[in-house]
Amino acid sequence: xxxxxxCRTDKGLKRDSNQDSYLIxxxxxxxxxxxxxxxxxxxxxxxxxxTKVVEDVVYRHHNTSAHPREIxxxxxxxxxxxxxxxxxxxxxxxxxxxxxxxxxxKGNSAFVANVGDSRAYLYNKPNFWQLTEDHSLMNxxxxxxxxxxxxxKSFMNKNVITRSVGYERDVEVDVLERAIVPGDCxxxxxxxxxxxxxxxxAAEILxxxxxxxxxxxxxDRALQNGGDDNVTVLYLQVDA
Numbered sequence: 001x002x003x004x005x006x007c008r009t010d011k012g013l014k015r016d017s018n019q020d021s022y023l024i025x026x027x028x029x030x031x032x033x034x035x036x037x038x039x040x041x042x043x044x045x046x047x048x049x050x051t052k053v054v055e056d057v058v059y060r061h062h063n064t065s066a067h068p069r070e071i072x073x074x075x076x077x078x079x080x081x082x083x084x085x086x087x088x089x090x091x092x093x094x095x096x097x098x099x100x101x102x103x104x105x106k107g108n109s110a111f112v113a114n115v116g117d118s119r120a121y122l123y124n125k126p127n128f129w130q131l132t133e134d135h136s137l138m139n140x141x142x143x144x145x146x147x148x149x150x151x152x153k154s155f156m157n158k159n160v161i162t163r164s165v166g167y168e169r170d171v172e173v174d175v176l177e178r179a180i181v182p183g184d185c186x187x188x189x190x191x192x193x194x195x196x197x198x199x200x201x202a203a204e205i206l207x208x209x210x211x212x213x214x215x216x217x218x219x220d221r222a223l224q225n226g227g228d229d230n231v232t233v234l235y236l237q238v239d240a
Contacts (some may be wrong), residue, residue: 001180003105005031007234008215012192013227019043020190020232021098023051029105030058033232034098035118035190037164038087042096046083050098050165053079058104068106069175072113076100076165076173083166097167101132103186103236110186110238112176116161119194121187121202122178128203131176131186135163184238185211189218192231196222211237 003026011018019036021044034050036043057075079100087093099116112120117134165171185206194202197218209217218233 001105002239003029004211004237004239005234006212006215007232008219009232010219010223010227010230012230013223015230017041017044018230019047020192020230021047021051022188022232022234023055023102024234025055028055028058028062030055030102031104031186031188031234031236032100032102033118033188033190033234034100034165035116035192035230035232036096036098037161038093038096038167042087042093043098045086045093046096046098046166047100049083049086050079050100053082054100054102062106068104068109068111069177072102072104072111072175073173076113076115076171080165080171081169084169087166095167097164099135099161099190100165101188103188105180105238108180110178110180110184112178112186113173115171115173116164117191117194119189119191121189121199123185123187123203123206124181124183126207128199128206130199131178133174134161136161180238182238186236186238187214187218188234188236190230190232192227192229193218193222193233196225196228196231211235 023032034047036047054075099118101114101118104111114132120131214235222231
């Protein structure tokens with residue numbers, strides 16, 4: 001199994017700094033996108049801490065008998081604990097936290113984990129699916145039938161997330177396991193992409209674009225559509 005990966009991040013057109021972080025560790029088969037929040041520097045600190053802590057935890061357990069689902073749950077909890085404790089010690093970082101989505105390739109399986117509204121998509125020509133569920137107020141209102149899909153564009157609290165890493169000391173993480181199929185491609189992104197580029201457009205980009213250009217084209221499209229937020233896209237292709 002051969003893995004190819006490409007990534008691009010941009011601060012966007014309306015932000016002074018980039019509080020997104022990403023990680024590519026081919027030796028571990030670990031790929032992460034995190035979108036920080038909280039104050040001028042808090043988001044940047046939180047997303048960087050989260051990716052580093054998760055990498056360290058996965059490294060410690062990668063060659064043990066621990067199940068990948070358990071490893072990832074532990075990694076998210078440890079990241080949340082560390083970020084929360086750091087914020088408690090520095091008033092400038094109060095309230096910081098981060099969303100985080102990752103793909104961990106182990107054996108013949110892909111494990112996708114997420115907290116918040118950063119997303120993971122799966123593309124295997126010609127099909128395109130959203131793998132993760134947004135932990136956001138808008139998505140909860142949609143699932144509860146309070147709003148319709150047509151009302152999502154005008155929803156006032158699009159950026160309110162209901163679950164994050166580090167805002168509270170403990171966190172619940174969603175973990176999905178999927179057997180790897182030749183041709184599988186995973187797209188991980190912050191909401192600076194998914195919030196500005198509809199899924200149908202994202203699917204068309206993947207269908208029409210060479211793999212090595214996908215991340216660039218996706219980020220460029222988000223910027224063309226307003227660039228309201230930091231935007232990060234990581235594209236992972238699994239070759240037989």
